[in-house]
Amino acid sequence: MSLSASNAMTIVATAAALSLPISFCRTTKLSTRKGVKGGFRVFAVFGEQSDIEKKNAWSTLFDVEDPRSKFPQSKGKFLDANQALEVARFDIQYCDWRARQDVLAIMLLHEKVVDVLNPLAREYKSIGTVKKELAELQEELGEAHRQVHISEARVSTALDKLAYMEELVNDKLLQDRATTSSEEASPSPSTSTQSLDSVKRKPPRKSLNVSGPVQSYHPRLKNFWYPVAFTTDLKDDTMVPLDCFEEPWVLFRGKDGKPGCVQNTCAHRACPLDLGSVNEGRITCPYHGWEYSTDGTCEKMPSTRLHKVKIKSLPCFEKDGMLWIWPGADPPSATLPSLQPPAGFQIHAELVIELPVEHGLLLDNLLDLAHAPFTHTSTFAKGWSVPSFVKFLTPTSGLQGYWDPYPIDMEFRPPCMVNSTIGISKPGKLEGQSTKQCSTHLHQLHVCLPSSRGKTRLLYRMSLDFAPVLKHVPFMNFMWRHFAQQVLNEDLRLVLGQQERMNNGANVWNWPVTYDKLGVRYRQWRDALERGDKQLPFTKST
Ligand code: FES
Ligand SMILES: [Fe+2]
CATH class of the missing domain: 2.102.10.10 (Rieske [2Fe-2S] iron-sulphur domain)
Known part of the structure; x- marks a missing residue:
């Protein structure tokens, strides 16, 4: 008999790992495929009955409602993107519940083993009977373990499906947006002009259009502090x-x-x-x-x-250690925004760096973390592995969220600011933890001020919630500047290359994918602002 207390703990841990919140979106290609007229055919991955009805001392851990009665009634039909996403979400819920049932089965079997081995009970049984009971239990446990592995695989598949669905929904939003703007008389791409040719042509699938020479800044962009x-x-x-x-x-x-x-x-x-x-x-x-x-x-x-x-x-x-101006023609808004680092953080470095790239391209770069293991191989992402799936989740607001699998929170703050908080565990070990799980953090503010044509004045502020003494170390500011410059240089040669391509007509947002969510949303926000939309996307008020 091999089920020990530590095995039981491992199982509990596995159960906890499987219990993902429904909003934690990931994905699958297996039982999802695109249907006709933009619909999606989706098959939910459930079917078998629960055989665990009994509750025991651990039951609070497993007290999750059986979700099968709530299955969206659309199996086998063609669904629109949002219905399909609902079904994918249901699959996750079901798999989570199923996994809990499987683990509960193992826990109950474990209790039975303890009963069989109980010396008091053994007095009334022959060795042969005990052996037989244990052999039966071992067989049942083997089966239950297999079931847990199946559940694990199903959770993984369902998560894959959910991420895939999310990607399809995002693509559809982009397509809808592209269609709308091509129908408008004079769409105004945020950093560039469009040739007449490209206006007439049907926009390519999945694309924003940010191509052509860098143009003058749109006056509406000036009406901010x-x-x-x-x-x-x-x-x-x-x-x-x-x-x-x-x-x-x-x-x-x-x-x-x-x-x-x-x-x-x-x-x-x-x-x-x-x-x-x-x-x-x-x-x-x-x-x-x-x-x-x-x-x-x-x-x-x-x-x-x-x-x-x-x-x-x-x-x-x-305000807050910064000087603010209002360059717009409209009357200035009454309140200045706050850009203070979060409570508990101390500012360690403030740098101003002039960069030869259009501020939108720099923002696109800062709002993207997926490039880190490819681009920042000599600085902060040295030794990072390349995750199989990177995504940005926005549980509370459209322009604010966190990266998976990195412990990094990020926010695009209109009109040109990026806030990020990085959880620091061990150097080179960033995956698999959330920002909250890390005990020490680095907070960064990047302000990308549109300066002259194709140029950005970058204000960078770095704060830490640990090692306050570092602030008083001589020349520390030079060290931070050196490090920030090194990181920027790794980006700069690429962004300059993009800018050169863009000026010659290439679209720098030709094929956005799931992990591009925040950058795409920035572009959507900026395009809506420049179009003069009353309500800007992802913001509560204009
Ligand atoms: S005083 Fe300024 S240019 Fe003569
Ligand atoms: Fe970068």
């Missing part, structure tokens, strides 16, 4: 020059210490103001000494009569 610099980079007598939406601006502090943002071009003869200096809260042009306040009013014009001159300025505020 944009963080453009870190507070610590702007002293009382310094300036921060920056490009935003293809216009040069300069930040400096007024006499009251409050920040201002004015055009970085002198009204007199267009000299860049950031070549000058800041004195008593005014920025001074280095050419003929004209001086401007933070609202752009020229307050001094040496060697001539003071004319009434004002240069452009933007609303500018300071």
